[in-house]
Amino acid sequence: MPKVVFDEDRCKGCELCTTVCPKNIVVMSKKINAKGYHPATVDEMDKCIGCAFCANICPDTVIEVFKEEKK
Amino acid sequence: MIKVAGRPESLQSKQFHYCPGCTHGIIHRLVAEVMDELGIREESIGVAPVGCSVLAYEYFNCDMHEAAHGRAPAVATGIKRVHPDKVVFTYQGDGDLASIGTAEIVHAAGRSEKITTIFVNNAIYGMTGGQMAPTTLIGQKATTSPYGRSVEAQGYPLKVSEMLATLTGAAYIARVSVHDPQHIRKAKAAIKKAFEYQIAGKGFTLVEVLSTCPTNWGLTPIEALKWLEENMLPYYPLGEYKTPEEVK
Numbered sequence: 001m002p003k004v005v006f007d008e009d010r011c012k013g014c015e016l017c018t019t020v021c022p023k024n025i026v027v028m029s030k031k032i033n034a035k036g037y038h039p040a041t042v043d044e045m046d047k048c049i050g051c052a053f054c055a056n057i058c059p060d061t062v063i064e065v066f067k068e069e070k071k
Numbered sequence: 072m073i074k075v076a077g078r079p080e081s082l083q084s085k086q087f088h089y090c091p092g093c094t095h096g097i098i099h100r101l102v103a104e105v106m107d108e109l110g111i112r113e114e115s116i117g118v119a120p121v122g123c124s125v126l127a128y129e130y131f132n133c134d135m136h137e138a139a140h141g142r143a144p145a146v147a148t149g150i151k152r153v154h155p156d157k158v159v160f161t162y163q164g165d166g167d168l169a170s171i172g173t174a175e176i177v178h179a180a181g182r183s184e185k186i187t188t189i190f191v192n193n194a195i196y197g198m199t200g201g202q203m204a205p206t207t208l209i210g211q212k213a214t215t216s217p218y219g220r221s222v223e224a225q226g227y228p229l230k231v232s233e234m235l236a237t238l239t240g241a242a243y244i245a246r247v248s249v250h251d252p253q254h255i256r257k258a259k260a261a262i263k264k265a266f267e268y269q270i271a272g273k274g275f276t277l278v279e280v281l282s283t284c285p286t287n288w289g290l291t292p293i294e295a296l297k298w299l300e301e302n303m304l305p306y307y308p309l310g311e312y313k314t315p316e317e318v319k
Binding site: 003010012013014015016019020037050052053055056057058059060061063064065066067068069 | 072073074075076077078082086087089090091092093094095096097100249251252255256285291292293296
């Protein structure tokens, strides 16, 4: 199953990633990170399809996307 | 599990100083991803400009050089002529390239210097606080055009890609945008082509990337991408303005 990892302390809360997710699972967290922003996060990771659109538009390289290796 | 997206090796782990939602970060990553894919990180020398991206030398994980305002193509010319086997690129904004550095970029293209320029056009001076740039659109408000840029007082915005594409020395000139994932992919493809043409010794290559400035446009990052799409794309049409096939 694909997995998205957020380096939350790099996030500046611009919310661009929330607009491009085709499954609308990227949301802004309620907590506050070291910079003082609400970082982006994914609550329903099982819905992720690993398209990497969020990582593609992220200006601060916050997001890493992992996928199963094809056999 | 394999990593399909993340920070490329050609980008340092240092955090960008750019404002939230500034597309400079996306463009930095695209250039770094291209360097990774072509395997030229150890062979590349970048020239940083003056402007918001003045600290680009701290972000790219290759050899970097700082240039005086607008003079990056001149510095890159010197580096490329001394090290013709290296891949040399400049990273410049619109205040740097289209205003104070107009002479340098035109003559570097005219001389067909084998360098690649990444030209980030966000239609405003970002670092100095949102003054009108040569690329500011008609009617667009800036701190030095508070009622909007008018044709009578300030004339028309410069179309740099179209202008440089008329020069025989230019090998590859393209304009791309980064306002959605589809266009980000196209932007990366154009940057990759530019580097490949430089390596093949075709001549001067430039990729103009339409970018946003949420802070000085007075918009949220999401609104800024929409503003770019609705206002900048009609005046600055995307596409390849010159490709090496035309070079005789």
